[in-house]
Amino acid sequence: MSEIITEWVEPSPDEVQERILKMLAGELKLSAKQVRTTVGLLDEGNTIPFIARYRKEMTGELDEHAIRSIEERLQYLRNLETRKTEVLRLIFEQGKLTEELRLAITAAAKLQEVEDLYRPYRQKRKTRASVAKEKGLEPLAEWLMSQPPAGDPLAEAAKYIDEEKGVASAEEALQGAMDILAERIADDAAIRAWVRQHTYNHGMIVTEAKDPEMESVYEMYYAYQEPVKRLPPHRILAINRGEREDVLKVRLAVEEERILDQIVQRTLQQTSAVREILLAVIEDAYKRLIAPSIEREVRGELTERAEEHAIKVFADNLRNLLLQPPVKGHVVLGVDPAYRTGCKLAVVDDTGKVLDKGVVYPTPPHNKTAEAEQTIGAMIEKYGVETIAIGNGTASRETESFIAGLIKKLGNPKLKYIIVSEAGASVYSASKLAAEEFPDFDVAERSAVSIARRLQDPLAELVKIDPKSIGVGQYQHDVQQKRLEESLKFVVESVVNHVGVDLNTASPSLLSYVSGINGKIAKNIVKYREENGRFTNRQQLLKVPRLGAKTFEQCVGFLRIRDGDNPLDNTPIHPESYSIVDKLFEQLQISLEQLGTEELNARLREVRPEELAPKLDVGLPTLRDILESLQRPGRDPREELPPPIFSTDVLKIEDLAPGMELKGTVRNVTDFGAFVDIGLENDGLVHISQLSDRYVKHPMDVVSVGDIVTVRVLQTDLKRGRVSLTMRNL
Template sequence: MTMTILDTMMNKCFHAAGEASGNAGVKSAEEEQAGSKGPKNKYEEEPKEKLVLSEEKKAEIQERILKQISAELQLPASKVQTTMGLLDEGNTIPFIARYRKEMTGELDENQLRDIEERLQYLRNLEDRKLEVVRLIDEQGKLTAELRKSIEGAAKLQEIEDLYRPYRQKRKTRASVAKERGLEPLAEWIWKQPRQGSLEQEAERYVNADKQVASAADAIQGAMDILAENIADDAKIRAWVRRYTQDQGVLHTEAKDAKAESVYEMYYAYQEPVKRLPPHRILAINRGEREEVLKVNLVVAVDKIHDYIARQIIKGQSIVQDVLRAVVEDAYKRLIAPSIEREVRGEMTEMGEEQAIKIFAENLRNLLLQAPVKGHVVLGVDPAYRTGCKLAVIDDTGKMLEIAVTYPTPPNNKVAEAKAKFKQLISKHGVELIVIGNGTASRETEQFVAELIGEIKEQKLKYLIVSEAGASVYSASKLAQTEFPDLDVAERSAISIARRLQDPLAELVKIEPKAIGVGQYQHDVSQKRLDENLKAVVESAVNHVGVDLNTASPSLLSYVSGVNATLAKNIVKYREENGKFGSRQELSKVPRLGAKTFEQCVGFMRIPGGGNPLDNTPIHPESYDVVDRLFKELRLELAQLGSQQLLALLQTLEPEELAPKLGVGVPTLRDILESLQRPGRDPRDEVPAPIFRTDVLQLEDLVPGMELTGTVRNVIDFGAFVDIGIKNDGLVHISQLKNGFVKHPMDVVSVGDIVQVWVLNVDQKKGRVGLTMKKPQQ
């Protein structure tokens, strides 16, 4: 072959698909690899058939999954197996965690959810393995070695790499070349002959009918076939992916370096892929999506070329230069674009997982904030032009009166507003004022602080609460059902007031992701976010328990085993038949079967019912254990809550008593704890919120000033603390405590009451830097 033809081949292989002779209309490299304009479901081109497995095969797969979960989570196989069985029987995580401790070896809720998540993933993985084996077998190309590789794959990506050469492809340069009869030429080149002439061999394939106009066209087509074969090689793809993850560097630059934006730190930025923290990944993604940033993943291309060449080129041959060109083409045109997408996709998944984890933890802490009981509350939904909506609620959350005032600009009817506030406070005996933190919040706070200063005979205090999601609730069908005669802002004022009295009961009415205590929650998989946040709400609700006679359908729907329909049925039964007198009466609710009863009843509470145990976390299945316990102690159940019983219970040793009562030690331990504090709300142990009587201005702050604040949000790089000014102050991760901090959540949680000191104040941007490190005296 002459150098002219070789140069032509090496040059053409780097051009776009349409530039190759006779390839007009063929998919571009990006479309070939990513299917960017094809179906969203990358498996949907294959018809799915019901796979029927033998019992032996099912057992083999189950055993494989069991061993993998046990190894991954470092848990005993027996505990994992039991948990898998309980989940398959339809038991919920809260129920298993609370009432099946003996069976699981006291695995906690997080461990159980990890098992559930991995079980679902691995079963889906096994389904995909079976599907891929079937599809390859139908093509008559399944070998024993390939089957073994597929069945041994630990990740979905490994399966897809193995299946890639056998997948149905849309029209590509390689498929066009095969249609033109050039596959034998590609095989001839692949054998790497030491003698002969590539040009002469290629001349045999010149055929006007098949649109092969010249030897050069034939060679180009053969090279396209070989490039696709290399790009489909599972071993090569796995190595390139791993090398890119380990050695790749993400580069970002501004599309317009003169434009101001929140992404300025990324206008000329680079960082190794493996070191990028999750929050930075999501920030870069957002900047790219908003077309502020250009992002590239850079790797040492020569090293990748060398590795692939070593796998392909077996020594001196007349085609080694052509194969080298094929290697470079395969990487640049086919492998690199898809591997970059895969690596960045994995980076995004990591960022999303962390963001979801942070949101979930913050949400749980927010939901479990201490309720402020026994007070008449005035809720204020602040605004400018439309005025501040007011709602007075009694100590049970019942709405007493609605009003509107205009103390803020542009109306500034301060005297009139003060008169209305004083009238409501006097009439209903208001003790606490709760202000939403939205528009006009701080102006309203200033007004309320002045008002409190004028009403000295009453011990009035105020608090600002997050109103995130209040507007979502106020416009919902639920809010319309609760308060059909009120407008959206009036309902919002009620919701703001109730958030103080019982945060959990009020916040469950709102879509969890609308509550806003995380980072980049709008940039993550919304389906995954919803699943995780609903699990958090479910966990919090069942941890606290619900009053069966007062709980709303929203709250009931998060109880173990209860769905939205059953929650409505429970409320409807309550409305038609009056209050529940016992837990057992739950079984009379339409469509609430035995399994659901078992799952939910332990989390239902009936204060003041006929059986005092119905107001404890003790499951009815253990009531006979309690009977035996009281007989053993020679006491009556009526003594529950007495100091005598409390003192006696504290002396008991569960390990010694359990065998006598015929019950497991973990269950007895829980029973004894429940009997010591019947009717206890676990949130009562959480510190109460900070109430204020005066307002603090940004101008009042000076470095070194000590303040008490409430943690409002925890993110990867620090925590935001409400110190009573318009914007929350930031405690950077480096300022949380002396010494190394792996993550802010290791030090603080949403709702924590913390002592902070002012580090710096940016009057122009309204920002305050705080520290939790006590200054040296």
């Protein structure tokens, strides 16, 4: 056994930092230089989008996801190192820190390992073992653990009878010593680690109904079991929810005999006078102390992993939804359907400005179709409406039938409609933000505006809504909300900065997601714009209150100015690189006035970046980005995606027949398949087994939210309004 350490000094910040950097590089399979530089940039207050876009030479061209992985793991490891130091200090103050223990704690890569090692030294609430220790029974426990070859345990225990201490008999003394040893075994870090891993690898999650007669959505779990290590994330979260709603009883079953044998092998000699007693101690330690604790830990780990997966699914779906192509240059009529209160209408021009609003009652119970046709027809004619966006909420299909019929009557070949997801629109409409934007509109009127604008520019409108309410997730209400919010905020920031933001039209909501800009600065930008007129160059940002040099550096490359003083302000090129552009143009003997012309683009395509970068004294990644940006000024990457599907007639589930081929839009992707909008009230499901002719590990490997796909009808369920689709053999 190692000797007790009598002197211990907390590791210096530099020593801790070096250990963290080394662990990061190893875990993420990155070079030490990449990790050191990236951590330095993050610690200086640089944002992930800024580092990924404008510091490529420094990071070795790490993308946003790699930088975010470094940031997240860095935070974990820093917290881990803080906890290690705290644990070492606490054990040292107890006078129990050995060199072996110090090395084990220092080398731990997970918080769980640190807590396992600290467990025997943690101050516990009153336990059977602590009571036995207070009665002076530790020496008896040590005698038992020494596993003497001979001796009478009861005779030895009789020496500890002490009425004053509450030990009335040899049997009581022996039981107390056994309790001490059971807790010691249960606190052994190596034993706990083995049992935890064995339970994970060989355990079964077993579920049953609390009331087998009750109907519920959890009926498949009323008598269910599955190996722990094979449980898919969505089933873990479903089982957790069923247990939380008091519908299911859940337990973790594992063969005890194998575990007890392993603890015996690690703890006991082959023969001793106290072997039977120690076997009873081991059984008690496992059943009473280890098993319940390990079950909580394993289920906690399963839940954590399932939540991480669910958050990733939500984040990937959200990214694809936010990147849906805008429908530009259209005057749009937004329709928020309803029955009793009528369909609210809002006409917005091609910039999103509201031109008119109203309400019609074409649906039950009113059925005022002629009056509604007259009102909407007049709006279409007056404002030159080409597109009608219908929300997919209550009364959507009845409203769709009415609009399709109206389009036929009007005979306008340019007029078409599209169903738009309303998810989160009601949340936005009732928000303080919406009230500030449209103080004279009621909630439903604001919703109609939001529906129209979602079609024109999905990103600009959806950033006004709490990402959790957008409706493309899987069990989003069952996961850790703080972690979900962090992940979704990162996605929105990433997309906003990838697309770029028009400085002269962006709302405070959109600006607040730009690198380096917070909500207060976003409002200040809009206020400055309102008071001083449109921005004509990026340098004017420095006149905005509270927008200092650091914020300017972080945000300016992601903000665009169309028709400004400097054409480069309408590109992703950072002002810090404008001098490089000047040198480039001088080298190629071209001028900035030619930006956007085919002549300039042809010259730029001839450039060999590898040869030119040293002459311009610029890094190769930065020069490549500059050349790409110069060839496509004002580019919106979303416009390269396929446009949404518009309709002129309505489709009913009764119209469908097996084998019918249709085009649709992927609305949501989950672990078990993809939901596709084919123009019906409910989206059709393409089960994971029907996504491709080849094996599919996860639906996201095949489809993404917003994809336009060809599907074939497999079967319809008229009673439940469900449609099964396939993408196989197409």
